[in-house]
Amino acid sequence: MSKNCLVAQSGGPTPIINASLQGVIEAALENKEIKKVYGARFGISGLMKDMICDLTNEDKKDISLLKHTPGSILGSCRYKLGEMSEDVTDYEKIFDILEKYNIKYFYYIGGNDSMDTVAKLNNYAKYNNKNLVVMGIPKTVDNDLLVTDHSPGFGSAAKYIATSVMETTLDSRVYQRKNVHLIEVMGRHAGWLAAASALAGETGLETPDLIYFPEITFSTDKFVKDLKEKAKEKDNIIVVVSEGIKDSDGNYISASESSKHDQFGHKQMGGAAKALVPYIKEYVYDRVKVIEFNVLQRAANHIASKTDADEAFECGKKAVEFSVHGNASGKAVVIKRTSNKPYQSKIELADVDLIANKEKKVPRDWINEAGNHVKEEALEYLRPLIKGEMERKTEKGLPKYTDLDAAVTVKPKSDI
Amino acid sequence: MSKNCLVAQSGGPTPIINASLQGVIEAALENKEIKKVYGARFGISGLMKDMICDLTNEDKKDISLLKHTPGSILGSCRYKLGEMSEDVTDYEKIFDILEKYNIKYFYYIGGNDSMDTVAKLNNYAKYNNKNLVVMGIPKTVDNDLLVTDHSPGFGSAAKYIATSVMETTLDSRVYQRKNVHLIEVMGRHAGWLAAASALAGETGLETPDLIYFPEITFSTDKFVKDLKEKAKEKDNIIVVVSEGIKDSDGNYISASESSKHDQFGHKQMGGAAKALVPYIKEYVYDRVKVIEFNVLQRAANHIASKTDADEAFECGKKAVEFSVHGNASGKAVVIKRTSNKPYQSKIELADVDLIANKEKKVPRDWINEAGNHVKEEALEYLRPLIKGEMERKTEKGLPKYTDLDAAVTVKPKSDI
Numbered sequence: 001m002s003k004n005c006l007v008a009q010s011g012g013p014t015p016i017i018n019a020s021l022q023g024v025i026e027a028a029l030e031n032k033e034i035k036k037v038y039g040a041r042f043g044i045s046g047l048m049k050d051m052i053c054d055l056t057n058e059d060k061k062d063i064s065l066l067k068h069t070p071g072s073i074l075g076s077c078r079y080k081l082g083e084m085s086e087d088v089t090d091y092e093k094i095f096d097i098l099e100k101y102n103i104k105y106f107y108y109i110g111g112n113d114s115m116d117t118v119a120k121l122n123n124y125a126k127y128n129n130k131n132l133v134v135m136g137i138p139k140t141v142d143n144d145l146l147v148t149d150h151s152p153g154f155g156s157a158a159k160y161i162a163t164s165v166m167e168t169t170l171d172s173r174v175y176q177r178k179n180v181h182l183i184e185v186m187g188r189h190a191g192w193l194a195a196a197s198a199l200a201g202e203t204g205l206e207t208p209d210l211i212y213f214p215e216i217t218f219s220t221d222k223f224v225k226d227l228k229e230k231a232k233e234k235d236n237i238i239v240v241v242s243e244g245i246k247d248s249d250g251n252y253i254s255a256s257e258s259s260k261h262d263q264f265g266h267k268q269m270g271g272a273a274k275a276l277v278p279y280i281k282e283y284v285y286d287r288v289k290v291i292e293f294n295v296l297q298r299a300a301n302h303i304a305s306k307t308d309a310d311e312a313f314e315c316g317k318k319a320v321e322f323s324v325h326g327n328a329s330g331k332a333v334v335i336k337r338t339s340n341k342p343y344q345s346k347i348e349l350a351d352v353d354l355i356a357n358k359e360k361k362v363p364r365d366w367i368n369e370a371g372n373h374v375k376e377e378a379l380e381y382l383r384p385l386i387k388g389e390m391e392r393k394t395e396k397g398l399p400k401y402t403d404l405d406a407a408v409t410v411k412p413k414s415d416i
Numbered sequence: 417m418s419k420n421c422l423v424a425q426s427g428g429p430t431p432i433i434n435a436s437l438q439g440v441i442e443a444a445l446e447n448k449e450i451k452k453v454y455g456a457r458f459g460i461s462g463l464m465k466d467m468i469c470d471l472t473n474e475d476k477k478d479i480s481l482l483k484h485t486p487g488s489i490l491g492s493c494r495y496k497l498g499e500m501s502e503d504v505t506d507y508e509k510i511f512d513i514l515e516k517y518n519i520k521y522f523y524y525i526g527g528n529d530s531m532d533t534v535a536k537l538n539n540y541a542k543y544n545n546k547n548l549v550v551m552g553i554p555k556t557v558d559n560d561l562l563v564t565d566h567s568p569g570f571g572s573a574a575k576y577i578a579t580s581v582m583e584t585t586l587d588s589r590v591y592q593r594k595n596v597h598l599i600e601v602m603g604r605h606a607g608w609l610a611a612a613s614a615l616a617g618e619t620g621l622e623t624p625d626l627i628y629f630p631e632i633t634f635s636t637d638k639f640v641k642d643l644k645e646k647a648k649e650k651d652n653i654i655v656v657v658s659e660g661i662k663d664s665d666g667n668y669i670s671a672s673e674s675s676k677h678d679q680f681g682h683k684q685m686g687g688a689a690k691a692l693v694p695y696i697k698e699y700v701y702d703r704v705k706v707i708e709f710n711v712l713q714r715a716a717n718h719i720a721s722k723t724d725a726d727e728a729f730e731c732g733k734k735a736v737e738f739s740v741h742g743n744a745s746g747k748a749v750v751i752k753r754t755s756n757k758p759y760q761s762k763i764e765l766a767d768v769d770l771i772a773n774k775e776k777k778v779p780r781d782w783i784n785e786a787g788n789h790v791k792e793e794a795l796e797y798l799r800p801l802i803k804g805e806m807e808r809k810t811e812k813g814l815p816k817y818t819d820l821d822a823a824v825t826v827k828p829k830s831d832i
Contacts, residue, residue: 013590042592071586078591162814167715170487170817174429175494176458181711203811204819291710295597299583303718305813387813395619397721397803398578401586403620 003104004036005320006052009072009139010043010079010110010117014153015160015301016309017139018073020109022066023316024137025055028105033324038101041410043110044117045077048093049412052101058406065402067309068393070301072109074407080113081120084127091124098132105133105323107316111140111151115332115356122330122352133323136332136352137315141298143192144359147350148334152315153298155308155385158196160300161185161293162386165200165240168291169207172236179287180227180237180280183208184273186297187242191215191362193297194242196382198374207238214244215361216371218253220279226372227284237285241272302399306388311335311345318347343384419520420452421736422468425488425555426459426495426526426533430569431576431717432725433555434489436525438482439732440553441471444521449740454517457826459526460533461493464509465828468517474822481818483725484809486717488525490823496529497536500543507540514548521549521739523732527556527567531748531772538746538768549739552748552768553731557714559608560775563766564750568731569714571724571801574612576716577601577709578802581616581656584707585623588652595703596643596653596696599624600689602713603658607631607778609713610658612798614790623654630660631777632787634669636695642788643700653701657688718815722804727751727761734763759800 007024009017021039028037037055040047053074055063066073084091098106108118118136125132138145141157165183172181185193191213200207209230212218230237245253255271273290280288315333322328331349338344366378393400423440425433437455444453453471456463469490471479482489500507514522524534534552541548554561557573581599588597601609607629616623625646628634646653661669671687689706696704731749738744747765754760782794809816 013587046592069586070583071588072590073586075592076590159813163718164712164716166814166817167486167717168711170485170489171429171711171715172487174488174492176462176491199812199814203814203816205817289711291712292708294707295584295587295705296580296707299587300580301583302579307813383812389808389810389813392805392808394805396615396799397575397723397805398582398615398619400619401582401621 002033002035004038004102005034005105005107006038006040006098006101006103007107007109008040008043008047009074009076010108010114011076011140013070013072013076013298014139014141015070015156015299015304016067016153016312017109018069019067019309019312020137020139020152020316021073022063023313024107024320025063027317027320029056031320031324034105038103039074039404039407041407042075043077043079044081044094045079046075047097048090050097051410051412052097053404053406053410055404055406058404062402062404065393065400067313068301068390068399069401070299073404078113081117084120084124094121095130104131107135107137107319109137109139111138111142112145112355112357112359115352118332118352119330119356125329133329135319135323135328136355137319138332138334138355139312141193142187142190144190145355146358146360147354149337149345150335150385152308152312154192155305157193157297158199158382159305159386160297160303161193161197162199163303164293165197165208165238166205169200169205169238172238177287178235178285179289180239180285181289181291182273182276183238183240184243184290184292185240187214188244189214189359189361191242194240195362195374195378197240198379199382199386202379208240209234209237210239210372211374212241212245212372213362213367214242214246215364216367217248218245219248223276224279224283226370227280231284241276243272245272304390305386306390307343307385309390314347322349340380340384418449418451420454420518421450421521421523422454422456422514422517422519423523423525424456424459424463425490425492426524426530427492427556429486429488429492429714430555430557431486431572431715431720432483432569432728433525434485435483435725435728436553436555436568436732437489438479439729440523440736441479443733443736445472447736447740450521454519455490455820455823457823458491459493459495460497460510461495462491463513464506466513467826467828468513469820469822469826471820471822474820478818478820481809481816483729484717484806484815485817486715489820494529497533500536500540510537511546520547523551523553523735525553525555527554527558528561528771528773528775531768534748534768535746535772541745549745551735551739551744552771553735554748554750554771555728557609558603558606560606561771562774562776563770565753565761566751566801568724568728570608571721573609573713574615574798575721575802576713576719577609577613578615579719580709581613581624581654582621585616585621585654588654593703594651594701595705596655596701597705597707598689598692599654599656600659600706600708601656603630604660605630605775605777607658610656611778611790611794613656614795615798615802618795618799624656625650625653626655626788627790628657628661628788629778629783630658630662631780632783633664634661635664639692640695640699642786643696647700657692659688661688720806721802722806723759723801725806730763738765756796756800
């Protein structure tokens, strides 16, 4: 007997997170084992409030535009499930909903926190003999997921960053005066996006001059010394700093006094670049511009990497295919790089336990000895991920995006 | 006898300022009246230091990439010429250089300050019987030039802003929580770029919710009231503020205490959006994100408007054609909109005196009565300017840009 499937999104968006959603929906609609395709709004959090939409009859054209649409279109959450050994309330709510909609396959698109949810739901299902196949589909601009060669979403954010660093560099040289441009990129604990800024120097532009990573203990003395060295030869210096740079006591470099934490215990950050301005003004150049790429680096679908979007789509599609063939519950689809020149990859399965709650850092030996730039190994890894231009769908000179009609009006239906 | 021409750039860059340069160079190389094509580095300021490069034999392929290259590639300046009635030192320096290189035609690509330079050089030349045709080619993302229907560079910045506001909007809706996104755009005295953000709402997205212009006196009370009203119906509010918003005393709303002025007496600004955060946190929603589009709005060539780039190119080309046909000195090429549906324009000549040192504001009756959004008249004006996608030239997944070999190595040659 055919059953239904459910898909949801969790954690921060990526420029192409909806490409994986499109992959899931299109593959599920084609699959004979699956009858209806449901979506949960706002991840596991909306699921518990019965915010379920039926995507089975959604307009095909709208679905085909998902890969061109930034922002998790089903909505997202950062809700952490407790241990079932301590409290089963959430679990019971979730499985009530899953049973209400006759869900056999549940695909959760998210990062390492979301893989924790997948692992816990899988354990609960097994322990309670529930007939559920729950799978993870990776996404994160941070690229900090283990096992997978790289994370869907990262390549597009990297492409946006490299492009914008190039454009900032060309802008920085316009006036005949000395200046430092400090660019802050995302990356709480892993400096993959900071590393990706080095791609801006791949086509002849000498940029960025310095890169600072969360992986390397940050010292303002060293920072000033690095800049003074650069200033001997360059009038316009481009520096990329990861938002997650920390001093030797493990404290984030931050201009902000706020130290809010989200539900996962992550510190709410911002302002690493701003915190460094006074040092530059005092010891290097008087002119400093801080540029924060902010949410655009995870939202700029208009310059998405085709390689990345295609892989994100494939991850969604393959998750559905794997799910109906058995032994897939508690697993995530992951990308394996099978060749670098030419670049080739394939989608495999991996236990979510290997990914959940863990972080993949930039290897120390991919960062130069001085700890302020990348080495060739990093570039070799990064290069293929930003390649390829997506066909540009535009309307009135603007990106053509989509909403899912079935999703937009969903409000909590019941407080189960 | 054929003479030489000189081209230079001045003021802030636009995403397609080099398209006008390309138009000048290509037209000048084809024109029989013109022998050599020189460029001055760093505008009038570099010219006075004899920072002249010979572009006549520059690689044609490099020249053809100029329209794909952001950042004033010859370099720019913000140097203001004094009155010749007071001091002729600068003028004599300039005309020494112009005579040294046998320059008959001088094209200056810039905004209203640069048109002041064109007007002054033209007056000096006439007064002293110098055989010089000096012309202005307009550019500015601010769109504040008089006479011309719109300014080359504006359409591309507008397209970047509208696109990025759309992407920010989709990102803002991801979590099920109330928030305000405050986006700051350029526009010191004129709110054209702020107005252009309204284009983000042209294809179905309800965004931005509120827009604040330098043309409308800013009141924090009114701002909080506007937001509270929006908060009744919306959880995710998108606000666009111009960097140039001022209170009823004429003081800029700014988080920064710095009040440096540039040589033209313009206040160095920043932080209008940041200054508003505490009001929102106290009276509206606790979650506020400030996004400054910063230099990227004037540098993001990768998403330039084809309409804009083509017109910028035409302005350069037509300036050369007009210059050799007489009566063009002291004039600027300007764009006249000859039809709106379908959009058509042509290039004409206008006295630079009509443009120099003046500012075109957004008409009051193009802004709604509440002073916090645009009216249809504004949209009608704006729509055609962002249309059309440029052919994307890429290399390794990144924009293909150019340097001009003749320009990059130019250092001051003599202190005339």
